[in-house]
Amino acid sequence: MKGIIIYQGRYGATEQYARWLAEATRLPMLSLDRATPAILAGYDIIILGSSVYVGKLLVAKWLDQNAGLLARKKVLLFIVCGTTADDAGQQQELIRNNLGRALSRSIETFFLPGRCVIANLSWKDRIVLKIGAWLQKDPQKKVVMNQGFDYMDQKNLTRLIAAVKHSVKEAALC
Numbered sequence: 001m002k003g004i005i006i007y008q009g010r011y012g013a014t015e016q017y018a019r020w021l022a023e024a025t026r027l028p029m030l031s032l033d034r035a036t037p038a039i040l041a042g043y044d045i046i047i048l049g050s051s052v053y054v055g056k057l058l059v060a061k062w063l064d065q066n067a068g069l070l071a072r073k074k075v076l077l078f079i080v081c082g083t084t085a086d087d088a089g090q091q092q093e094l095i096r097n098n099l100g101r102a103l104s105r106s107i108e109t110f111f112l113p114g115r116c117v118i119a120n121l122s123w124k125d126r127i128v129l130k131i132g133a134w135l136q137k138d139p140q141k142k143v144v145m146n147q148g149f150d151y152m153d154q155k156n157l158t159r160l161i162a163a164v165k166h167s168v169k170e171a172a173l174c
Helices: 013-025 060-065 088-098 101-106 123-135 139-147 154-173
Strands: 003-008 029-031 045-053 074-081 108-113
Touching: 003 013, 003 154, 013 029, 013 045, 013 074, 013 154, 045 154, 074 088, 074 154, 088 108, 108 154, 123 139
Parallel strands: 003 029, 003 045, 045 074, 074 108
Antiparallel strands: none
């Protein structure tokens, strides 16, 4: 059974996780803009990576457009964002707001802590982040939004790598 890693990010964190995942699993990786239905047809397992921008997955529209095709595949979704691992409420809100009901039940989702380097952001993104920080009620989150963060680590992929290997092994048995 064949698997592929497809990703869409904005500032490099999602692509870095996709690279680390490809190295660990020996699966090919492809940016979302090159992932056509014809290419996807050749794979049984799709590992999809997305960053979050203002509460939206960068792959949300693509997921909607390809829901029929994805329904016939094993899909693992990794979401790279600033949401902490212990913030289950915010994670569920992201899933609820970005995945249709059917997809949210059929896709296994993993949250990976990302990176936000303020100096690397476009001027527009800096403004959006400043406004978000200003509106943020939680003082700790406000500080993080104003100062940036970098939680990138290959160890964050441990659960996802295990799930990918399990899915590949499971698919090979069918």
